[in-house]
Amino acid sequence: MKALSDEILMQKVAEGNLDMLKVLFDRHHKHVYNFLYKMSGDSMLSEDLTQDVFYKLIKYRSSYNNGSFVSWLFTIARNSLKSHFSRNHKHHDGLEVLEYKSDKEENEDVEDYSRLQQALNQLDPEDRELVILNRFKEIRYEELAEIMGSTPGAMKTKVCRILKKLKKIYLESL
């Protein structure tokens, strides 16, 4: 089973073999969860959103277009995160909910962030997202470009710039 690629597995799921989704869940749920956690800094929310991502995988399995599974998975994850924040933004008429800093202060007691996480939190959400995704070994520049709707070359340049920025923030905090 491990030999089968994500794409083949997802195709089987789309054809109705739902058990294959368990394999995909095992392979990827931690990455999705960690992406969401690094983005939001909220473990409970990340868990709920990861749940939501895999629900959507079940629900929209037939719309899988045989492209890169990881790209598809993280596109769904990003959308879940975005719609969560924009929904909360509307309901709480809160300011800059997407800005992590405001969240951070509220959650500081609950979550014990690593220094890296603290550095990440100081980046813009867009930049943070790119660099987090870039650091996942399974996401190459091709997949990143697919997720962001850009080209691999542009992604390479952008990620490099963000990494330099992050490095500066991180080293300063040491």
Added chain:
Amino acid sequence: MKNNHISDLIPAYLDGTLDKNTQKKAEEHLSQCPDCQKELEEMKTLFKAFEDDVPHVPTNRLRNKFEEALEAEKESLGKMVPLVPKKKSNWATNLLKVAASIALLVASFQMGSLFQQRKVDGDMAILKDETLQMKQTAMLSLMENQSASKRIQGVNYIEEFEHPDEAIIQALANRLIHDENDNVRLTAFEALSKFSASDTVKNVFIEALGKEKNPSIQIGIIEMLVQIQEKKAIAPMKKLLEQEDTQPFIKEQIKAVLPKIT
């Protein structure tokens, strides 16, 4: 390359995703450029931080909920789309079903037409019977008519009956014996002659022979009686021979045929 820092290549260099040529150039530059070496070391530190970053582990609730959702979906799938996997394997069964349906259809049609036919036959029999009865009534009433031609018409209705009942025979006999019109009696005789096998008809002929005055009818009756070899007819024939008013050629006829009745 001296003035061309490779800081933009460092992440890829660390990830090992540079092609060989670029990697070589980067290494060359790094060996001579302290700035880039510093950059490399710093970036290494950041990358190490990423690697050392202990990934947050979601609770078991996540897996449980996912598996719950998956089971629920599988269940609803089992209810809703059992046709999809069956599609291929059931081709032959479907064909059989179609064949069975057609057979059933044909059988029902045959049964239907059979019953229909029987019903029609039954109806026809009833109708025929009714028609015969009507004709019989018509025939009998016509034979009682004032007009001789109507009576002849009535007598002629006998052709419609293959097996006329006693009432008809009796009515015809009455015409033959009692009708005042020669033509009616002649027609009645002709009608009755078809049923000469019947004893009633034979007796009627014998009775009529005694009474009949019309020579042509007399000859007809005589010929008929001879033909059927009716022995009872001998007596009235002899009587006719003795009677004064009997036509001479009738007497000759009787004389000629009498020996034939043995």
